[in-house]
Amino acid sequence: MTDVISLQTLRKEYGSVVAVEGVDLEVAEGELIVLLGPSGCGKSTTLRMVAGLETITSGRLLIGGRDVTKLEPKDRDIAMVFQNYALYPHKTIRANMAFGLRMRGMGAAEAAERVASAADMLDIAHLLDRKPAQLSGGQMQRVALGRALVRDPAVFLLDEPLSNLDAKLRARMREEIALLQKRIGKAMLYVTHDQTEAMTLADRIVIMRDGHVQQIGSPLEVYDRPANAFVAGFIGSPEMNLVPATLDAGQLTLADGVRLSAPEDVGAGPVIAGIRPEALEPSDEGAPFVIQGVEQLGSQTLFIGTLGPHRIRVLAGRRDDLVAGATIPVAAAPSAIHLFDPTTNQRMGSTV
Amino acid sequence: MTRWLLPGFLFVGALATLILIVGPALYAISLSFYEQQSLTADPIWVGLNNYATVLGSAEFWNALGNGFFYAGVAILLQVVLGIGFALLLHQSFRGRTLLRGLAFLPYLLPTVVAVLTFKWMIDGSLGIVTILVDDLGLPPIYWFETESAAMMSVILVSVWLWTPFVTTTFLAGLQTVPVQLYEAARVDGAGPIRRFFHVTLPMLRPILTVIILLRGVWMFNKFDIIWLTTGGGPLGATEHLPVLAYRQAFTLFDIGNGAATATLSFLVLMVIVTLYFWLFPMDEKK
Numbered sequence: 109m110t111d112v113i114s115l116q117t118l119r120k121e122y123g124s125v126v127a128v129e130g131v132d133l134e135v136a137e138g139e140l141i142v143l144l145g146p147s148g149c150g151k152s153t154t155l156r157m158v159a160g161l162e163t164i165t166s167g168r169l170l171i172g173g174r175d176v177t178k179l180e181p182k183d184r185d186i187a188m189v190f191q192n193y194a195l196y197p198h199k200t201i202r203a204n205m206a207f208g209l210r211m212r213g214m215g216a217a218e219a220a221e222r223v224a225s226a227a228d229m230l231d232i233a234h235l236l237d238r239k240p241a242q243l244s245g246g247q248m249q250r251v252a253l254g255r256a257l258v259r260d261p262a263v264f265l266l267d268e269p270l271s272n273l274d275a276k277l278r279a280r281m282r283e284e285i286a287l288l289q290k291r292i293g294k295a296m297l298y299v300t301h302d303q304t305e306a307m308t309l310a311d312r313i314v315i316m317r318d319g320h321v322q323q324i325g326s327p328l329e330v331y332d333r334p335a336n337a338f339v340a341g342f343i344g345s346p347e348m349n350l351v352p353a354t355l356d357a358g359q360l361t362l363a364d365g366v367r368l369s370a371p372e373d374v375g376a377g378p379v380i381a382g383i384r385p386e387a388l389e390p391s392d393e394g395a396p397f398v399i400q401g402v403e404q405l406g407s408q409t410l411f412i413g414t415l416g417p418h419r420i421r422v423l424a425g426r427r428d429d430l431v432a433g434a435t436i437p438v439a440a441a442p443s444a445i446h447l448f449d450p451t452t453n454q455r456m457g458s459t460v
Numbered sequence: 461m462t463r464w465l466l467p468g469f470l471f472v473g474a475l476a477t478l479i480l481i482v483g484p485a486l487y488a489i490s491l492s493f494y495e496q497q498s499l500t501a502d503p504i505w506v507g508l509n510n511y512a513t514v515l516g517s518a519e520f521w522n523a524l525g526n527g528f529f530y531a532g533v534a535i536l537l538q539v540v541l542g543i544g545f546a547l548l549l550h551q552s553f554r555g556r557t558l559l560r561g562l563a564f565l566p567y568l569l570p571t572v573v574a575v576l577t578f579k580w581m582i583d584g585s586l587g588i589v590t591i592l593v594d595d596l597g598l599p600p601i602y603w604f605e606t607e608s609a610a611m612m613s614v615i616l617v618s619v620w621l622w623t624p625f626v627t628t629t630f631l632a633g634l635q636t637v638p639v640q641l642y643e644a645a646r647v648d649g650a651g652p653i654r655r656f657f658h659v660t661l662p663m664l665r666p667i668l669t670v671i672i673l674l675r676g677v678w679m680f681n682k683f684d685i686i687w688l689t690t691g692g693g694p695l696g697a698t699e700h701l702p703v704l705a706y707r708q709a710f711t712l713f714d715i716g717n718g719a720a721t722a723t724l725s726f727l728v729l730m731v732i733v734t735l736y737f738w739l740f741p742m743d744e745k746k
């Protein structure tokens with residue numbers, strides 16, 4: 109497989125503000141890459157540099173092996189889906205979808221054919237003669253996708269495309285986008301701040317913070333082996349418990365009398381222990397967990413409470429018998445505990 | 461107390477409109493059915509005689525044609541130039557705010573001041589324009605002396621005075637166009653010109669419709685600028701309906717004919733505005 113996109117230390121400054129500090133990324137043909145991170149971390153800026161909507165302060169960008177660092181968006185072989193759809197309000201859906209083709213000099217007949225086949229694929233054929241204002245949010249989203257699809261570009265760029273939809277529709281569109289992307293087999297860069305979206309869609313996730321890439325890896329890689337405490341806290345829902353602890357002789361001391369078995373001997377001293385709520389189980393012996401709140405999720409039960417002075421969450425199989433105020437022993441498999449350096453926040457050891 | 465506030469204000473507003481606008485208008489229209497030698501003379505009922513006289517005169521048709529020409533060309537230039545300046549001022553550059561303020565200045569000038577300034581600038585012996593033209597070795601320009609030049613000059617002053625209105629309104633409209641639409645168009649491969657015609661213009665169509673309507677009505681009724689520059693001359697070349705009505709009523713003391721001309725002018729305008737609303741509906745139904 110060849111790399112379709114190559115970001116080489118792409119950097120963006122706005123005056124004295126550094127929005128993106130050198131992103132390196134190779135995207136293979138047919139790969140779906142999700143740029144993930146909290147608001148303001150530079151995801152959109154990175155995507156817009158790839159699109160050509162933002163000038164690149166330094167670094168190089170290759171698309172299809174071609175250096176496009178300085179080219180206009182139209183010369184980059186990309187199509188983009190915007191957060192607010194950005195459909196032309198005065199044009200019909202048909203004209204919206206055909207616009208990019210017509211601007212490139214394609215004949216009306218061929219453009220109409222492409223629009224029709226894309227509309228079929230997205231199930232919007234019956235909407236073609238309407239104006240955007242006559243569509244629902246979900247339908248506009250499909251049209252925006254369709255407008256990108258007809259162009260048949262080397263790369264699809266999507267900036268938080270589902271953020272304006274309600275939760276249910278978002279989940280459905282997410283599935284559809286995943287299926288569509290696999291079907292057309294083109295590379296896709298997808299920006300979101302929603303880790304669920306990233307986990308379910310991505311071939312690889314690029315996690316960013318403050319303009320820096322934190323980790324690049326498949327969803328399970330970043331879930332199983334977060335490179336630092338930030339990634340650990342960002343990936344997974346409910347959030348991973350991150351508690352300061354002391355490591356000594358295979359024992360993790362979270363507080364007086366609150367101990368867990370440590371994963372491996374990475375030395376002795378202070379650490380940050382990362383334990384996912386789902387990795388903690390009520391058990392016969394373990395650290396005393398004081399339940400303060402109970403959230404029933406249906407098949408699972410989420411407990412909010414304290415381990416010593418630390419507020420943590422425990423996600424267990426459904427339990428109807430435990431109520432707030434109770435204290436139960438909880439334990440985690442040593443291999444499920446992540447250790448981070450308290451000064452650098454970087455991952456310690458090689459725990460899987 | 462508050463219960464009566466809104467109806468109260470509405471009543472005062474309606475009363476003021478009635479006394480200050482509807483009343484005089486009806487009075488003016490009624491005058492067109494009488495023969496009256498001066499404002500103090502006793503009016504004599506003559507029915508539609510005044511209308512017959514006015515419609516039968518070459519003056520009326522000349523003034524109507526002039527009015528259309530003057531208003532049409534002036535609006536066209538104002539809109540085209542106004543949009544052009546708005547697009548320029550919409551770009552980001554140093555001193556943009558200052559320039560935006562300056563661009564609005566001519567609109568703030570009272571017409572009399574603007575016209576006098578203009579006349580002064582083109583004064584045959586002292587005017588700065590006259591001297592400049594002379595220094596450049598060009599033949600002198602007779603701004604208001606020949607028939608076609610007079611019309612062009614009147615239009616020129618109008619365009620200079622009221623283009624800022626179009627610029628400012630359009631500029632305000634430009635701020636409301638979502639940036640993403642331009643970005644989408646860029647990705648779609650549309651250059652600056654196509655972005656203007658496919659994004660800017662359609663998005664600002666409602667604003668443009670109102671601008672043209674307002675400016676059109678204004679220009680058609682614009683009295684002071686022509687009266688102050690040419691007085692309708694030379695040889696009626698710049699005389700439009702408002703000036704004709706004024707001349708009939710207050711120079712020729714034929715108040716009946718003047719009122720008839722004014723009423724006809726009002727009717728013409730009403731027909732045009734109705735047509736305009738029908739052709740360019742304000743709310744897009746489609």
Ligand SMILES: Nc1ncnc2c1ncn2[C@@H]1O[C@H](COP(=O)(O)OP(=O)(O)O)[C@@H](O)[C@H]1O
Nearest residue numbers: 122125126127146147148149150151152153154
């Ligand atoms: N046009 C701009 N001028 C100045 N700063 C900007 C501009 N656009 C974005 N930024 C800054 O760059 C950073 C990254 O922004 P962005 O890429 O939009 O974040 P994200 O999409 O991850 O939420 C933010 O701190 C933002 O304030």
Ligand SMILES: [Mg+2]
Nearest residue numbers: 148151152153
């Ligand atoms: Mg963003």
